[in-house]
Amino acid sequence: MALTIAWLLTGAVLLAAAGLKAADRTGTIVALAAYGLPGWLAAPAFAALVAAEAALSAGLAAGIAGAAYAAALVLAGFLAAQVVALAQGNAGAPCGCFGAGGRLTRAAAARTGLLASVCAVLPLLGEGPRVPLVLSAAVAGAVVVLAAGRRNAPRGALEIDGEGPPLNVPSPLAAWFGDARGATEHGTAAGLGDVWLALFTSPGCALCRRVAPAAQALDGVAVRRFDEVADSHAWAAARVPGAPFAVALGRDGVALAKGTVNDARQLASIVDAARARRVPASSRRAFLGRAGGLAASAAGAGMVGAVIRPGDAEAHHFCGHIYTTDGCPHPTGLPRIDRSGLPLRARDGRSVDDLGRLIDALGRPVDEDGRLLCDLDGRPLPAAPRTPVCQLTGARHGIAVTTDGAWYRCCQGRVRKLVDCCSPNRIRINGDRALRGYCYERRKVFCVMYFQSTIPC
Amino acid sequence: MLTACLLIAALAAGVTGAWSPCGLSMLETLAPHGHARRLRTSLGACATFALGALTGGAVTFGGLALVGAALGAGGPEAVGAAAVAAVAAAAAEARGLRIAPQIRRQVPEAWRRVLPVPVAAAGYGVLLGLGFTTFVLSFAVWALAGTAIALGDPALGLAIGLAFGAGRALPVICLAPFAGTDRGGAVAAAMCERPAILLGLRRVDAVALVACALALGTA
Numbered sequence: 001m002a003l004t005i006a007w008l009l010t011g012a013v014l015l016a017a018a019g020l021k022a023a024d025r026t027g028t029i030v031a032l033a034a035y036g037l038p039g040w041l042a043a044p045a046f047a048a049l050v051a052a053e054a055a056l057s058a059g060l061a062a063g064i065a066g067a068a069y070a071a072a073l074v075l076a077g078f079l080a081a082q083v084v085a086l087a088q089g090n091a092g093a094p095c096g097c098f099g100a101g102g103r104l105t106r107a108a109a110a111r112t113g114l115l116a117s118v119c120a121v122l123p124l125l126g127e128g129p130r131v132p133l134v135l136s137a138a139v140a141g142a143v144v145v146l147a148a149g150r151r152n153a154p155r156g157a158l159e160i161d162g163e164g165p166p167l168n169v170p171s172p173l174a175a176w177f178g179d180a181r182g183a184t185e186h187g188t189a190a191g192l193g194d195v196w197l198a199l200f201t202s203p204g205c206a207l208c209r210r211v212a213p214a215a216q217a218l219d220g221v222a223v224r225r226f227d228e229v230a231d232s233h234a235w236a237a238a239r240v241p242g243a244p245f246a247v248a249l250g251r252d253g254v255a256l257a258k259g260t261v262n263d264a265r266q267l268a269s270i271v272d273a274a275r276a277r278r279v280p281a282s283s284r285r286a287f288l289g290r291a292g293g294l295a296a297s298a299a300g301a302g303m304v305g306a307v308i309r310p311g312d313a314e315a316h317h318f319c320g321h322i323y324t325t326d327g328c329p330h331p332t333g334l335p336r337i338d339r340s341g342l343p344l345r346a347r348d349g350r351s352v353d354d355l356g357r358l359i360d361a362l363g364r365p366v367d368e369d370g371r372l373l374c375d376l377d378g379r380p381l382p383a384a385p386r387t388p389v390c391q392l393t394g395a396r397h398g399i400a401v402t403t404d405g406a407w408y409r410c411c412q413g414r415v416r417k418l419v420d421c422c423s424p425n426r427i428r429i430n431g432d433r434a435l436r437g438y439c440y441e442r443r444k445v446f447c448v449m450y451f452q453s454t455i456p457c
Numbered sequence: 458m459l460t461a462c463l464l465i466a467a468l469a470a471g472v473t474g475a476w477s478p479c480g481l482s483m484l485e486t487l488a489p490h491g492h493a494r495r496l497r498t499s500l501g502a503c504a505t506f507a508l509g510a511l512t513g514g515a516v517t518f519g520g521l522a523l524v525g526a527a528l529g530a531g532g533p534e535a536v537g538a539a540a541v542a543a544v545a546a547a548a549a550e551a552r553g554l555r556i557a558p559q560i561r562r563q564v565p566e567a568w569r570r571v572l573p574v575p576v577a578a579a580g581y582g583v584l585l586g587l588g589f590t591t592f593v594l595s596f597a598v599w600a601l602a603g604t605a606i607a608l609g610d611p612a613l614g615l616a617i618g619l620a621f622g623a624g625r626a627l628p629v630i631c632l633a634p635f636a637g638t639d640r641g642g643a644v645a646a647a648m649c650e651r652p653a654i655l656l657g658l659r660r661v662d663a664v665a666l667v668a669c670a671l672a673l674g675t676a
Contacts, residue, residue, distance in 0.1 A: 146562070339649070407482050408482045409563065415476075440492065451649070454649065454650060454651070
């Protein structure tokens with residue numbers, strides 16, 4: 001029995017290694033560089049490693065002695081590579097052993113050696129489990145495929161200059177904190193927190209439900225939630241692009257950090273960045289806070305540097321969107337479109353014209369209740385053009401654009417179609433290098449839009 | 458009678474699955490104006506997608522039936538439990554309740570960018586055909602899984618799986634080649650914008666499940 005568990009456990013370790021590598025392809029490929037692998041070889045080596053480890057784990061689970069010996073040989077090779085890398089002074093570099101998380105250390109090498117020894121000894125101790133090879137191979141394959149399809153959320157919030165209130169100036173949001181002393185969440189008054197956190201949420205936003213409890217767990221932070229409907233004035237004042245969004249203020253009401261957040265870690269990154277930026281500019285933490293992103297993280301500043309620039313981030317710009325590309329310019333904010341690419345108001349899906357006015361079926365501007373908008377003489381205001389959002393973007397930026405591809409995701413309980421506005425441009429609308437996204441041929445994403453379906457998910 | 462009811466329920470459950478993030482994404486991916494870029498590639502990708510879906514369905518439901526056979530299922534208690542589960546699932550389907558438990562996973566989008574489209578389509582087909590690796594859009598999938606185990610008949614499980622795979626493939630291969638046309642676009646838009654279509658399909662699932670329950674009860 002104990003021997004069977006040992007075989008299965010060893011197989012599980014190898015499968016975990018394969019799965020974690022598959023789940024973080026980029027990180028693993030970067031880690032392989034620590035072993036001196038040239039860039040052109042890193043991607044195929046990554047695939048070969050994942051496949052080999054998955055296959056060996058299946059063999060071990062099936063109790064095949066040859067698989068155990070092969071695993072021992074492979075692991076001995078890993079051990080040799082780690083020892084050479086350590087001898088070359090690469091200690092502390094990404095190990096690539098279990099994804100990209102671990103570091104290359106003597107302990108990691110010892111672990112590899114131990115695992116290799118176990119694999120070599122197992123067949124000598126006795127027979128392994130007799131799990132059908134087809135079954136163990138199917139499980140290993142499924143784990144790798146599912147892991148490869150997984151996306152990790154970025155560590156930091158997505159901070160974009162044009163979204164939310166301007167930083168380092170007094171924010172009108174401070175007034176809401178002033179009014180709400182004693183009525184804030186987190187069981188504390190606004191005056192007691194060293195950071196005031198404005199969390200913007202909306203009804204039916206699943207991500208908001210995940211983020212809101214995390215806000216209450218933040219130490220020394222006075223939290224106030226602003227609902228999209230009930231607090232629409234605050235939303236407008238802070239120029240919030242969509243929920244969930246957070247703005248951190250100092251006690252003097254100055255906006256220190258902001259960004260789109262999807263989870264507790266990203267929310268904490270905003271608070272950490274705010275605290276770092278609040279410290280006098282001569283301090284090291286403040287410097288790191290300004291430096292932002294990778295540089296700060298590399299310097300060991302932890303979450304201080306986690307509010308990352310758009311080019312480094314992979315956060316959701318709006319629910320369902322997983323890249324940093326900004327939304328296409330839209331008359332009412334979030335780039336919601338109908339099936340023809342024409343603008344809709346994000347909040348309720350009502351049609352709007354190029355000026356952002358609600359319109360009726362004939363394209364005439366109307367008010368919230370559907371009544372025609374009239375001038376002072378009582379005459380209906382003239383209709384404005386209504387142009388596909390992508391097309392209008394191309395015209396404004398003087399570039400050729402095409403609505404190419406799309407992908408559907410589940411967002412806020414409804415299936416949402418994410419649509420790319422593509423162009424041959426090498427630069428995205430937010431100034432970063434363009435990505436291929438869902439575009440075809442040589443076109444790349446310029447900006448993004450979405451179409452909301454009624455399908456529940 | 459029982460076999461026919463189960464096959465119809467499986468086919469209907471598979472078709473309902475087209476109203477999922479992955480199912481709809483397949484229309485975009487395999488369309489001639491989409492990643493396939495050409496009608497010939499699109500048709501080839503539809504063929505590999507269908508093969509993949511059939512394979513996936515056969516693996517899942519055939520495998521579950523094998524598990525049932527290994528557990529010695531097929532007795533009146535197991536069949537009775539399957540009938541009760543089918544009725545419960547039918548009631549939930551008829552009311553259009555939100556699916557629970559839901560599997561909040563999608564097929565990897567990157568495959569269509571890094572692999573030849575027909576190869577990616579085959580992989581997508583397998584994952585969608587497997588039924589439980591991505592969003593489930595019908596309680597019938599869960600009920601059929603239980604029934605496959607309860608009956609413990611590998612041949613019948615295989616047939617259920619093939620019918621389910623065919624159902625998953627059918628909307629995609631029928632619509633994707635025409636997705637770029639006005640009519641195809643209108644159909645895809647109707648799928649997204651008219652909840653009554655999905656609700657109607659789920660009611661078809663419900664009727665099929667009730668028929669299955671009756672057949673199980675009289676088997």
